[in-house]
Amino acid sequence: MSNRITARNSAGFTAPAGMTAVPVxxxxxxxxxxxxxxxxxxxxxxxxxxxxxxxxxxxxxPEETAQRxxxxxxxxxxxxxxxxxxxxxxxxxxxxxxxxxxxxxLIDAAVxxxxxxxxxxxxxxxxxxxxFDHARIVADGVERLRGKLWWSNIAVGLLPERFTMPQARRVxxxxxxxxxxxxxxxxxxxxxxxxxxxxxxxxxxxxxPAALYEFADRRPAWxxxxxxxxxxxxxxx
Amino acid sequence: MSNRITARNSAGFTAPAGMTAVPVxxxxxxxxxxxxxxxxxxxxxxxxxxxxxxxxxxxxxPEETAQRxxxxxxxxxxxxxxxxxxxxxxxxxxxxxxxxxxxxxLIDAAVxxxxxxxxxxxxxxxxxxxxFDHARIVADGVERLRGKLWWSNIAVGLLPERFTMPQARRVxxxxxxxxxxxxxxxxxxxxxxxxxxxxxxxxxxxxxPAALYEFADRRPAWxxxxxxxxxxxxxxx
DNA sequence: TAAATAGTGTCTTTAAGACATTATCGC
DNA sequence: GCGATAATGTCTTAAAGACACTATTTA
Numbered sequence: 395m396s397n398r399i400t401a402r403n404s405a406g407f408t409a410p411a412g413m414t415a416v417p418v419x420x421x422x423x424x425x426x427x428x429x430x431x432x433x434x435x436x437x438x439x440x441x442x443x444x445x446x447x448x449x450x451x452x453x454x455x456p457e458e459t460a461q462r463x464x465x466x467x468x469x470x471x472x473x474x475x476x477x478x479x480x481x482x483x484x485x486x487x488x489x490x491x492x493x494x495x496x497x498x499x500l501i502d503a504a505v506x507x508x509x510x511x512x513x514x515x516x517x518x519x520x521x522x523x524x525x526f527d528h529a530r531i532v533a534d535g536v537e538r539l540r541g542k543l544w545w546s547n548i549a550v551g552l553l554p555e556r557f558t559m560p561q562a563r564r565v566x567x568x569x570x571x572x573x574x575x576x577x578x579x580x581x582x583x584x585x586x587x588x589x590x591x592x593x594x595x596x597x598x599x600x601x602x603p604a605a606l607y608e609f610a611d612r613r614p615a616w617x618x619x620x621x622x623x624x625x626x627x628x629x630x631x
Numbered sequence: 632m633s634n635r636i637t638a639r640n641s642a643g644f645t646a647p648a649g650m651t652a653v654p655v656x657x658x659x660x661x662x663x664x665x666x667x668x669x670x671x672x673x674x675x676x677x678x679x680x681x682x683x684x685x686x687x688x689x690x691x692x693p694e695e696t697a698q699r700x701x702x703x704x705x706x707x708x709x710x711x712x713x714x715x716x717x718x719x720x721x722x723x724x725x726x727x728x729x730x731x732x733x734x735x736x737l738i739d740a741a742v743x744x745x746x747x748x749x750x751x752x753x754x755x756x757x758x759x760x761x762x763f764d765h766a767r768i769v770a771d772g773v774e775r776l777r778g779k780l781w782w783s784n785i786a787v788g789l790l791p792e793r794f795t796m797p798q799a800r801r802v803x804x805x806x807x808x809x810x811x812x813x814x815x816x817x818x819x820x821x822x823x824x825x826x827x828x829x830x831x832x833x834x835x836x837x838x839x840p841a842a843l844y845e846f847a848d849r850r851p852a853w854x855x856x857x858x859x860x861x862x863x864x865x866x867x868x
Numbered sequence: 869t870a871a872a873t874a875g876t877g878t879c880t881t882t883a884a885g886a887c888a889t890t891a892t893c894g895c
Numbered sequence: 896g897c898g899a900t901a902a903t904g905t906c907t908t909a910a911a912g913a914c915a916c917t918a919t920t921t922a
Contacts, residue, residue, distance in 0.1 A: 405636050456719045580874095599873075601921075812885075814901095838892070883908100
């Protein structure tokens with residue numbers, strides 16, 4: 395027996411049963427990259443963890459759906475939201491033909507709040523079994539974040555407005571899973587053209603005060619670093 | 632008056648009126664990057680040029696739709712097909728709520744055939760007015776291709792199975808719009824780890840015969856070149 | 869003043885830029 | 896042998912790797 399939801403449009407053709415949007419919310423927590431999951435109470439996949447997505451309404455742009463679902467589950471807006479990709483195989487959802495558009499959503503680690511609504515932060519390398527094709531979607535989100543980390547200002551979403559080099563370094567390390575040599579890290583990030591010193595410093599614990607930096611542009615942007623497709627012709631006789 | 636198509640699912644909710652897939656078929660032709668367009672005869676946008684997409688059926692994976700539409704229009708299969716992204720704003724299609732998934736499709740310049748079915752190759756920097764949001768989709772496709780050119784083996788889709796360095800160089804130049812210095816081009820492409828010499832050569836016109844290369848892997852892969860996120864810690868006491 | 873943390877300077881290594889030179893064809 | 900095209904070699908320049916060292920804080 396199949397109790398799949400079906401749909402038909404006013405021209406008589408079969409239509410998708412619905413359309414969903416899911417944010418893959420990532421944040422570095424205690425040195426490791428985490429993803430925000432919610433428990434699923436209904437079938438299918440009751441009892442598993444899933445991404446906090448939901449159905450789009452016909453008057454909503456998909457980013458709005460992703461943003462709305464995120465806010466409902468965490469109370470925060472995403473600092474950074476970009477489309478990941480769509481998953482539309484006919485059998486990806488047992489309920490019927492329901493394509494989904496996945497979004498990568500990044501929020502400042504500082505504004506994270508303890509779980510409400512049962513939502514939970516889970517390390518991306520320790521995922522439980524997820525419902526639907528959400529494990530694949532999380533993997534795609536992590537890959538995108540890692541891939542763009544040094545080539546764009548995507549980290550805007552993961553750092554506060556002003557931050558120190560060591561702070562940025564710890565965030566980058568949590569995402570990439572490697573340990574950077576501090577002085578080279580500083581040089582690379584400065585040379586990337588993505589950040590600039592504010593001239594201010596912070597002190598707190600022991601040690602020399604750290605200089606505060608900010609992103610030159612908080613809108614999505616690519617790194618200015620020139621590494622580097624092959625040389626173009628300059629002088630040729 | 633609105634004659635938009637609407638749809639409702641068996642659970643009583645509004646559903647998308649349909650779902651489409653569109654391939655952005657790119658190929659270098661006579662030194663310039665071209666995109667495959669078809670004339671649109673029906674409203675909306677009758678008389679404009681559009682991408683050769685079409686409606687998905689409920690039992691079809693979206694890549695299959697994109698591939699099928701491509702074959703219907705050109706008679707060839709894509710060598711390379713990757714999802715670009717989705718466009719799902721409620722008002723993107725005057726006919727109704729019809730999200731679309733766009734695909735980047737690359738085909739070997741050698742198997743291109745003269746236009747059939749009225750399809751036409753148009754230089755991407757000389758586009759006429761396109762219907763729907765297809766101008767934006769083409770731009771996104773071109774950007775993706777350019778962005779991945781040196782960092783992946785995406786050029787697999789644009790070159791024959793065996794190719795010479797000058798041949799590859801001309802293809803790369805058509806895509807990026809710059810002129811590469813031949814010997815450095817060779818060095819970079821060899822060092823990328825993406826291609827290897829076959830040991831064979833071709834002769835034809837005048838001049839020294841060119842060595843034939845092939846891609847080490849024809850499946851999607853990233854370049855091995857190490858350029859380069861900052862150094863990781865090696866020796867620390 | 870010691871421990872802790874942040875920041876600077878610099879030498880080495882590697883990759884890219886810019887050619888000049890050499891090799892091998894068809895005519 | 897000559898023009899045409901492909902391939903190799905090499906010197907210069909720039910960026911990344913690998914630290915040692917200096918600067919400021921709190922306890």
